[in-house]
Amino acid sequence: MINKNKFLLALPVAVAFGASISSAQAAILEDVESRGNLNCGVNVGLSGFSSTDENGNWQGLDVETCRAVAAAVFNDPDKVVFTPLTAKERFTALQSGEIDVLSRNTTWTATRDNSLGLNFTTTTFYDGQGFMLDKSLGIENLEDLNGASICIQSGTTHELNLADYFPSRNIEINTVTFDTPDQTAQGFASGRCDVLTSDTSQLSALRLQLPDPESVVILDSLISKEPLGPVVRQGDDQWFDIVKWTIFAMINAEELGVTSDNVDEMKNNPPNPQVARLLGVDGNYGEQLGLSNDWAYNLIKHVGNYGEVFKHTVGEDSPLNINRGMNALWNEGGILYAPPIR
Amino acid sequence: MLRSSSRARGPLWRNPAVRALVFQAILLLALVALVAMIVFNTMANLEARGITTGFGFLNERAGFSIPQTLIDYSGNSTYARTFIVGLLNTLLVSVMGIVAATIIGFAVGISRLSTNWLLAKLAAVYVETFRNIPLLVQILFWYFAVLQALPSPRQSLAVFDIFFINVRGLVMPDPQPLPGFEAVLWALLLAVGMVALLVLYARRRQARTGKALPMYWLGAALIIGLPLLVFLATGMPLEWSIPEMAGFNFRGGVTIIPELMALWLALSIYTAAFIAEIVRSGIQSVPHGQVEAARSLSLPGNITLRKVVIPQAMRVIVPQLTSQYLNLIKNSSLATAIGYPDLVAVFAGTALNQTGQAIEIVAMTMAVYLVISLVVSALMNIYNARTLLKER
Numbered sequence: 001m002i003n004k005n006k007f008l009l010a011l012p013v014a015v016a017f018g019a020s021i022s023s024a025q026a027a028i029l030e031d032v033e034s035r036g037n038l039n040c041g042v043n044v045g046l047s048g049f050s051s052t053d054e055n056g057n058w059q060g061l062d063v064e065t066c067r068a069v070a071a072a073v074f075n076d077p078d079k080v081v082f083t084p085l086t087a088k089e090r091f092t093a094l095q096s097g098e099i100d101v102l103s104r105n106t107t108w109t110a111t112r113d114n115s116l117g118l119n120f121t122t123t124t125f126y127d128g129q130g131f132m133l134d135k136s137l138g139i140e141n142l143e144d145l146n147g148a149s150i151c152i153q154s155g156t157t158h159e160l161n162l163a164d165y166f167p168s169r170n171i172e173i174n175t176v177t178f179d180t181p182d183q184t185a186q187g188f189a190s191g192r193c194d195v196l197t198s199d200t201s202q203l204s205a206l207r208l209q210l211p212d213p214e215s216v217v218i219l220d221s222l223i224s225k226e227p228l229g230p231v232v233r234q235g236d237d238q239w240f241d242i243v244k245w246t247i248f249a250m251i252n253a254e255e256l257g258v259t260s261d262n263v264d265e266m267k268n269n270p271p272n273p274q275v276a277r278l279l280g281v282d283g284n285y286g287e288q289l290g291l292s293n294d295w296a297y298n299l300i301k302h303v304g305n306y307g308e309v310f311k312h313t314v315g316e317d318s319p320l321n322i323n324r325g326m327n328a329l330w331n332e333g334g335i336l337y338a339p340p341i342r
Numbered sequence: 343m344l345r346s347s348s349r350a351r352g353p354l355w356r357n358p359a360v361r362a363l364v365f366q367a368i369l370l371l372a373l374v375a376l377v378a379m380i381v382f383n384t385m386a387n388l389e390a391r392g393i394t395t396g397f398g399f400l401n402e403r404a405g406f407s408i409p410q411t412l413i414d415y416s417g418n419s420t421y422a423r424t425f426i427v428g429l430l431n432t433l434l435v436s437v438m439g440i441v442a443a444t445i446i447g448f449a450v451g452i453s454r455l456s457t458n459w460l461l462a463k464l465a466a467v468y469v470e471t472f473r474n475i476p477l478l479v480q481i482l483f484w485y486f487a488v489l490q491a492l493p494s495p496r497q498s499l500a501v502f503d504i505f506f507i508n509v510r511g512l513v514m515p516d517p518q519p520l521p522g523f524e525a526v527l528w529a530l531l532l533a534v535g536m537v538a539l540l541v542l543y544a545r546r547r548q549a550r551t552g553k554a555l556p557m558y559w560l561g562a563a564l565i566i567g568l569p570l571l572v573f574l575a576t577g578m579p580l581e582w583s584i585p586e587m588a589g590f591n592f593r594g595g596v597t598i599i600p601e602l603m604a605l606w607l608a609l610s611i612y613t614a615a616f617i618a619e620i621v622r623s624g625i626q627s628v629p630h631g632q633v634e635a636a637r638s639l640s641l642p643g644n645i646t647l648r649k650v651v652i653p654q655a656m657r658v659i660v661p662q663l664t665s666q667y668l669n670l671i672k673n674s675s676l677a678t679a680i681g682y683p684d685l686v687a688v689f690a691g692t693a694l695n696q697t698g699q700a701i702e703i704v705a706m707t708m709a710v711y712l713v714i715s716l717v718v719s720a721l722m723n724i725y726n727a728r729t730l731l732k733e734r
Binding site for chain 1: 698
């Protein structure tokens with residue numbers, strides 16, 4: 001609770017008294033460098049995206065994105081301080097300057113991008129809102145959910161999608177709102193509701209927390225587009241570019257076959273000009289961002305390319321076992337497509 | 343004479359009255375300047391950060407649903423309506439909590455002074471247990487440990503097959519008034535008016551003759567009897583919607599959601615522990631000689647308590663009771679921990695998150711709690727003025 005009040009009030013206090021905000025805002029990179037670490041907002045606990053292991057280390061796709069930014073800036077992926085945020089706290093924390101980048105499975109929408117003083121960098125995970133329910137109910141279509149109670153996390157796009165989807169189809173549902181993913185899953189497990197709704201990736205993660213993951217089924221129907229990606233404050237184009245191109249570098253690395261294992265070899269002996277440009281052998285693409293020219297080499301060396309990160313956080317090497325689907329590269333049947341480095 | 347006239351003609355800054363005025367004016371100016379600086383700085387910073395401001399969002403479509411609404415509400419309603427829904431839910435649980443906490447608190451407080459050893463000790467255990475456990479923990483206990491452990495709707499605990507208790511709350515029959523039911527309500531209103539007049543008459547009669555009327559019986563007979571007679575005479579214009587299990591949930595009837603029950607239980611039981619102590623201290627503040635005097639007049643025990651002790655104790659009780667009521671209202675914002683849709687959860691939570699207009703929404707929410715608290719204080723002060731010792 002204290003945590004929440006802190007963030008609820010952080011913005012009014014910051015904008016009311018923060019005379020120096022605009023000057024501090026102009027150069028987040030300088031702030032980060034002088035502070036010696038990146039402040040990154042992540043989910044309070046969502047396995048595959050951001051959760052802590054038994055040693056208290058953060059792990060997941062969203063966490064690796066922050067580590068990649070830190071590696072690009074500091075050549076050290078561990079110079080990140082993670083701040084766990086609920087859905088309700090996340091934007092205020094970013095607006096008030098508590099964090100430098102919000103990497104918390106956040107859906108890119110018009111309102112969020114245009115009216116909150118924030119900028120979405122790019123998409124790191126293409127998702128959609130799905131539904132999970134008990135297998136024994138024998139339900140396959142959303143039309144059969146008439147009268148059902150649906151557990152949902154407050155402050156999400158899912159709340160809005162539900163109110164768009166069901167009333168227009170004359171299906172009556174009861175929503176039950178919780179604050180965190182854990183509480184929502186607990187509500188579902190205790191039978192407070194029949195159905196749990198969220199991004200399908202989240203459902204795959206929450207399913208693993210249930211006493212018996214095999215007793216539930218995730219329906220095939222999706223009711224929304226949920227492009228998830230990191231968010232930065234508006235007004236600092238350099239920082240915006242750094243976060244955006246960090247992700248592009250990871251995607252380009254996968255496309256060019258550069259992995260954390262072969263990156264040294266590739267740098268010493270670039271197989272083609274694209275790889276030479278990516279790894280800073282040729283050109284000054286790092287300096288254009290205000291970083292060193294081996295920024296992409298550093299982040300690939302420490303964190304890996306997009307495919308590697310996907311595989312061990314949410315993909316086949318993880319308990320979630322989500323297949324690449326839409327999140328495969330554009331030339332492998334997906335829609336992942338990064339602009340070229342040149 | 344000489345000194346005072348010389349002071350009057352002396353320099354202005356030596357005049358204490360003028361000096362006091364000047365200092366107050368400077369303080370006021372400084373305060374106004376500070377507020378103005380905060381407002382302008384806020385506006386400038388919001389503008390610089392590209393954050394939308396203003397109250398225009400109140401007329402926009404909210405686009406999310408709320409589990410418990412006392413008025414009509416859907417995803418197509420506006421944020422202004424979200425605000426009202428949240429406010430009403432806050433008021434609902436606050437009023438329910440204040441009524442229950444007062445009843446339990448007075449009962450426990452009086453029990454603590456009982457000559458019955460077991461009763462007094464039980465009351466002491468109650469007070470020491472519930473006032474020493476944090477309220478948030480109690481709310482979570484009632485919600486997760488008690489109410490979420492209830493069976494699923496299909497295995498509901500049924501009482502007479504019309505009340506059903508399950509993990510989704512308490513489902514009970516819902517009265518549906520038919521045309522003609524208004525007459526019953528009018529009869530009830532009439533009965534209340536008659537009782538009020540009767541009370542006045544009984545007081546005067548007692549003052550004149552010393553004889554008391556059996557007011558409890560007369561009052562109860564009027565308030566229950568008259569509407570009942572009208573109800574029967576108009577052919578019982580009321581239908582009951584009986585809950586029935588259909589598909590996922592119960593159809594028909596009215597459901598009290600477990601979030602409301604958990605919050606209500608926790609708030610009432612927690613605050614009652616404090617009220618019990620206030621009542622005990624209030625009663626103990628009445629000098630023992632008062633009770634002895636009442637006994638020597640051979641007044642019965644309950645009359646001694648009601649007519650001699652409690653009225654004098656109220657002078658001590660009421661101001662502290664006001665603080666407890668205000669605490670309860672503000673504590674109801676802990677609702678957000680278990681998802682009860684109160685003002686803080688739906689308006690300062692979801693609506694804030696969907697619109698991003700933190701300053702407007704936080705300011706509105708703070709203003710609401712301020713207004714509610716001031717109104718409650720004002721009402722309690724009026725009541726306190728009436729219970730004050732009338733010095734003759």
